[in-house]
Amino acid sequence: MTPPAGHSGARIGVLLVNLGTPDAPEPGAVRRYLAEFLSDRRVVEIPPILWQPILRGAVLTTRPAKSARAYRLIWSDAGSPLAAITRAQADALQADLGPAARVTYAMRYGEPAIGPAIDALIAAGCDRILVAPLYPQYCGATTATAVDAVGAHLATLRAQPSLRFLPPYPDDPAYIGALKASVEAGLAALDFAPDVLLASFHGMPERTRALGDPYHDQCQTTARLLSDALGRPVEVAFQSRFGRARWLEPATEATLARLGGEGRSVAVFAPGFAADCLETLEELAIRGKQTFERAGGRNFAYLPCLNADVAGLEMLTALVRRELAGWLPG
Ligand SMILES: C=CC1=C(C)c2cc3[nH]c(cc4nc(cc5[nH]c(cc1n2)c(C)c5CCC(=O)O)C(CCC(=O)O)=C4C)c(C)c3C=C
Ligand SMILES: [Fe+2]
Numbered sequence: 001m002t003p004p005a006g007h008s009g010a011r012i013g014v015l016l017v018n019l020g021t022p023d024a025p026e027p028g029a030v031r032r033y034l035a036e037f038l039s040d041r042r043v044v045e046i047p048p049i050l051w052q053p054i055l056r057g058a059v060l061t062t063r064p065a066k067s068a069r070a071y072r073l074i075w076s077d078a079g080s081p082l083a084a085i086t087r088a089q090a091d092a093l094q095a096d097l098g099p100a101a102r103v104t105y106a107m108r109y110g111e112p113a114i115g116p117a118i119d120a121l122i123a124a125g126c127d128r129i130l131v132a133p134l135y136p137q138y139c140g141a142t143t144a145t146a147v148d149a150v151g152a153h154l155a156t157l158r159a160q161p162s163l164r165f166l167p168p169y170p171d172d173p174a175y176i177g178a179l180k181a182s183v184e185a186g187l188a189a190l191d192f193a194p195d196v197l198l199a200s201f202h203g204m205p206e207r208t209r210a211l212g213d214p215y216h217d218q219c220q221t222t223a224r225l226l227s228d229a230l231g232r233p234v235e236v237a238f239q240s241r242f243g244r245a246r247w248l249e250p251a252t253e254a255t256l257a258r259l260g261g262e263g264r265s266v267a268v269f270a271p272g273f274a275a276d277c278l279e280t281l282e283e284l285a286i287r288g289k290q291t292f293e294r295a296g297g298r299n300f301a302y303l304p305c306l307n308a309d310v311a312g313l314e315m316l317t318a319l320v321r322r323e324l325a326g327w328l329p330g
């Protein structure tokens with residue numbers, strides 16, 4: 001194998017990071033996953049002395065069984081869709097980059113964990129690692145906590161690799177172009193022409209916006225640029241409300257109920273998710289559709305995420321190759 005030019009023969013590592021998902025659609029596995037996820041202070045910003053009793057009490061005794069039922073509806077032969085799609089994205093990126101780089105993936109919560117994935121890259125000879133959190137819009141609860149976990153692992157190492165991080169890409173032409181292509185292909189496959197395009201982003205507590213998290217603004221930017229690219233309006237809503245605090249509005253569920261009641265036809269898609277997962281396949285495509293139809297709506301479609309489809313992979317390789325400039329040969 002020819003060593004990459006530019007430095008002393010070591011390899012470049014690329015680590016894709018996504019959120020994480022349970023190992024199985026069973027209450028025990030979901031409980032382990034939720035306990036780790038919802039104990040992250042970047043995700044639930046309530047002091048642990050108040051939050052942990054609620055989490056260990058009400059949340060972890062009731063939610064795992066309910067969520068496990070939802071996971072069962074979307075589980076595939078390859079496992080959880082989020083894990084299977086992230087693996088496919090890593091494999092495709094590896095095929096594109098070839099032997100000059102080693103590509104792997106990790107999950108912020110659950111397996112494969114970030115620390116062992118970094119160790120495996122180092123063991124394979126990588127002394128330069130690009131970490132790519134697969135969240136187009138920056139959020140403390142997603143991007144920052146992935147970066148925190150990488151930093152926490154590096155704090156345990158005597159010999160650290162050099163690191164780069166893929167910046168958030170809410171307005172990147174490669175991302176907007178991929179979304180445009182994906183939405184247009186999705187619309188072309190429908191047997192009706194939706195009069196509303198609804199972009200549903202994962203929600204966050206409203207107060208995080210006042211505290212300076214750029215997430216909300218970056219979601220609006222993505223939707224505006226996509227609307228410009230498509231040449232038609234794109235409505236924005238925020239899904240997956242959790243807990244009692246005020247979350248970003250409008251809520252996807254209320255928006256779908258309103259659109260159904262108004263007799264509109266709708267295509268929903270989730271530009272903030274790099275891969276389809278519980279939040280899209282169950283919450284939008286199954287429950288969102290029910291909400292819309294129960295309100296009287298007739299024509300509903302859910303358009304898939306970028307996933308490991310051609311447009312999504314072209315975008316991912318373009319973003320990653322750009323960040324590897326000066327590391328990769330030529
Ligand atoms: C306080 C709770 C939550 C915050 C804040 C939050 C932010 C957030 N999440 C994602 C992406 C995903 N979330 C997923 C699942 C999920 N999210 C929460 C709660 C919060 N998310 C819960 C409790 C769950 C688990 C499922 C459930 O029990 O309802 C997933 C899907 C995982 C999968 O296995 O498929 C993703 C992806 C973003 C982008 C975000 C902030 C911007
Ligand atoms: Fe979430």
Ligand SMILES: [Fe+2]
Pocket residue numbers: 240278279283
């Ligand atoms: Fe959800």
